[in-house]
Structure formats: structure tokens, C-alpha cells
Amino acid sequence: MLSGLFSKFLYFSLTFAIFYICKYFCRLRPLKKLPPIILSGAVIILLLKFFNIDFSEYNSGAKYVTYLLGPATIALAYPLIKNKEVLLQNKRAIYFGFLFAAFIAIISTAILGKFFHTKLSIIISMLPKSVTTPIAVEISKTIGGIPELTACAVIITGIIGGLFARRLLKLFKIDNDIAIGLSVGAAAHVMGTSSLAERKQFKQVAISTVALTIVAILTAILAPVLIKLYLKLAEIVTILQN
Amino acid sequence: MKLAFKKAARIVSGFIILVLLQFLSEKIIHALRLNLPPTILGMIIFALLLNFKIIPIRLVKDICTIAISVLPVLFVPLLVGITVHYHLIKNDLISILAVIILTTFITMILTAIFVDKVMEWTGKKAPENKQDVQNILPAAAKGDKIKC
Numbered sequence: 001m002l003s004g005l006f007s008k009f010l011y012f013s014l015t016f017a018i019f020y021i022c023k024y025f026c027r028l029r030p031l032k033k034l035p036p037i038i039l040s041g042a043v044i045i046l047l048l049k050f051f052n053i054d055f056s057e058y059n060s061g062a063k064y065v066t067y068l069l070g071p072a073t074i075a076l077a078y079p080l081i082k083n084k085e086v087l088l089q090n091k092r093a094i095y096f097g098f099l100f101a102a103f104i105a106i107i108s109t110a111i112l113g114k115f116f117h118t119k120l121s122i123i124i125s126m127l128p129k130s131v132t133t134p135i136a137v138e139i140s141k142t143i144g145g146i147p148e149l150t151a152c153a154v155i156i157t158g159i160i161g162g163l164f165a166r167r168l169l170k171l172f173k174i175d176n177d178i179a180i181g182l183s184v185g186a187a188a189h190v191m192g193t194s195s196l197a198e199r200k201q202f203k204q205v206a207i208s209t210v211a212l213t214i215v216a217i218l219t220a221i222l223a224p225v226l227i228k229l230y231l232k233l234a235e236i237v238t239i240l241q242n
Numbered sequence: 243m244k245l246a247f248k249k250a251a252r253i254v255s256g257f258i259i260l261v262l263l264q265f266l267s268e269k270i271i272h273a274l275r276l277n278l279p280p281t282i283l284g285m286i287i288f289a290l291l292l293n294f295k296i297i298p299i300r301l302v303k304d305i306c307t308i309a310i311s312v313l314p315v316l317f318v319p320l321l322v323g324i325t326v327h328y329h330l331i332k333n334d335l336i337s338i339l340a341v342i343i344l345t346t347f348i349t350m351i352l353t354a355i356f357v358d359k360v361m362e363w364t365g366k367k368a369p370e371n372k373q374d375v376q377n378i379l380p381a382a383a384k385g386d387k388i389k390c
Contacts, residue, residue, distance in 0.1 A: 070284070077292060
């Protein structure tokens with residue numbers, strides 16, 4: 001449609017403009033609790049449909065937005081270091097908790113995905129869904145998933161986790177700050193953490209921030225290994241069945 | 243004026259550091275053929291550099307705050323990209339949603355129970371609770387809701 005540099009720049013700045021407009025509208029009453037990402041994604045999809053623009057055309061400019069994800073993700077190390085004193089207390093519970101959370105998130109997705117007869121490519125894309133979006137997308141690329149699907153799964157996870165975290169943990173009578181912060185950060189990443197921040201539970205928020213970064217790193221290391229194991233197991237099972 | 247200039251210089255140099263780290267970790271991953279996302283390696287290197295004060299925290303504070311605040315915008319194009327892959331998921335939307343919701347709950351509850359139990363076994367929970375009670379008392383006097 002439009003040619004060259006101008007259209008690239010247009011799609012690049014359009015992404016930012018729409019996001020900030022949506023962010024403004026998400027503060028208003030009827031749309032409260034709706035994350036701006038979902039609204040801006042929907043608005044852009046509708047705009048592309050309305051003006052009959054191909055996704056690849058849009059992405060020729062918007063891919064530069066995605067390129068910035070790398071350096072911005074590296075910046076996540078800063079809140080980790082800022083809250084590092086969390087790592088010095090209750091060492092055993094916290095370190096084993098991180099490992100346990102990363103394992104459970106991957107294994108439960110694989111098992112339930114199999115149980116619901118989901119396609120393998122979709123299961124693999126959903127594996128890193130408890131990790132914050134930029135890292136989940138990177139993990140998805142290395143393990144052969146579909147990054148776009150991963151991004152959606154992660155955001156849905158965050159919304160669900162953020163909405164129900166407090167009620168769910170109360171139901172199981174968990175009232176200890178470390179357990180709450182760690183489990184919410186590990187299972188529902190940034191969105192869960194911000195739901196804790198709304199309640200001004202600063203100790204929980206600090207642990208949650210650290211948990212979401214470290215669990216992300218652990219998931220990046222564990223996921224490829226576990227997938228190889230899983231595929232080997234599936235192979236053996238099919239051989240045995242025959 | 244001078245202050246604003248200094249801040250701008252910090253932001254620019256911080257951005258250069260982040261981009262360099264990304265570039266460096268991509269090269270390392272490529273050279274060693276590691277099965278790890280480059281940004282994760284970059285994050286680990288950055289965390290170590292900050293921890294051992296090789297990069298001063300005040301230099302990168304501004305750029306990190308900005309980067310984290312714009313993070314959500316950066317994955318909007320990915321979300322829009324789902325339209326290309328929609329045919330893959332349209333047949334089992336409900337099962338995908340079920341898997342996502344159930345596994346989120348399972349992960350959250352099991353992790354919370356696990357951490358709670360480990361703290362009980364290592365005996366670290368008792369003083370923790372005492373501290374909580376001390377913190378709660380003044381807040382309760384004000385009539386705030388404390389427990390979530």
C-alpha cells in the first residue's frame with residue numbers, strides 16, 4: 001500500500017501511539033482491570049482488517065518494535081539485583097521453591113496438554129507460559145514453539161493469575177509472605193506481581209519480582225532438556241504400543 | 243539544564259550497554275552453540291556485572307526503569323501476529339484455555355504449599371510469623387485490611 005521507509009515508520013509509531021491511547025482508556029471505569037496490551041492488540045487487529053492491510057506489511061515496520069524486546073528484557077536484571085537481599089533469607093525454602101515452581105509449570109502443562117489432546121506444537125508453545133512474556137517468547141523460539149501463541153498464552157495466564165491469586169491462596173489457607181510472593185511471581189509473572197503491588201504488600205512484591213526473574217532463567221535452562229526427555233518417552237511409548 | 247543533560251547521557255549510555263550486552267550474548271550463544279535464549283544469557287551477565295559493581299547501578303537505573311515501563315508495548319506486534327496462526331488453534335480453543343487456567347492454578351497452589359511446608363520443616367516459619375504479628379498489630383489498629 002504505502003511504500004518504503006514511510007510505511008515502516010508509520011507502523012512502528014502506530015504501535016506505540018495506539019498502546020498509549022489504549023492505556024489511557026484502560027484507566028477509565030468500564031475498562032478497568034483490562035490490560036492495555038489486550039485492548040491495543042484488538043484495536044490494531046481490527047484496524048488492519050478494516051483497511052485490509054496484511055500482517056506481513058504491518059510487521060515490516062512493527063518488527064523493529066519486537067527487536068527492542070531483547071535489550072529491554074536484559075533490563076529485568078535490575079529489579080532482581082535491587083531486591084537481592086530477599087535471596088539471603090530463608091535460603092532453602094526459596095531456592096527449592098524456584099526449582100519446584102519451574103518444574104511444575106512445565107510438567108503440568110505437558111501432562112494436561114496431552115490429556116486434552118492438544119497438538120504437540122501448541123503444547124510446546126504453551127510450555128513457558130508462566131514466565132514473563134519477553135523471556136517466554138525467547139524460550140519459545142529456542143524450543144521450537146510459535147512465539148505469537150506463546151505471547152497470548154502468557155498474557156492469559158497473567159490475567160487469570162492476577163485476578164484469582166489472592167482468593168485461591170486464601171482458600172488453601174496460605175498466609176505466609178514468602179510462599180504467597182514466590183508462588184504468585186512464579187505462576188503469574190508480572191501481572192500477578194502487580195496485583196500484589198496494588199495491595200501494598202511490599203515484602204510479597206519483592207519476593208515475587210525475584211521469583212519471576214529466577215524462575216524464568218530456570219525455565220529457559222530446564223525446558224529444552226525436559227522436552228527432549230518428553231519426546232524420547234513418547235517415542236518409547238509408541239514403540240511399545242506397536 | 244545540566245541535570246537534564248546528565249540524565250540524558252545516562253540514558254543513552256545505559257541503552258548502549260543493554261544493546262551491547264544483547265549483541266555480545268548473541269555472539270556467545272552462537273559460538274558455543276548453547277540451547278539458551280540470548281537475552282537470558284544477557285540478563286545473567288548484566289545481573290553479575292551489577293552485583294559485583296562493575297557497572298555502577300546509578301548509571302543504568304534510568305534506562306532500566308524506562309525499559310521496564312515500555313516492555314508491554316514491545317510485544318503488541320506479537321499479539322497481533324496471532325491472526326496469522328489463528329487457523330492452528332481455532333479447533334481447540336477451549337482445551338487450550340482449560341490447560342492454561344488449570345496449570346496456572348496448579349502451579350500457584352502447589353508452589354505455595356511446597357514453600358510453606360519447606361519453611362515449616364526448616365523451622366524458619368515460627369519467627370517469621372512472630373514478625374508478621376508485630377507488623378500486623380499497628381496496621382490492624384488503623385483498621386486496614388492486612389491479610390490478602
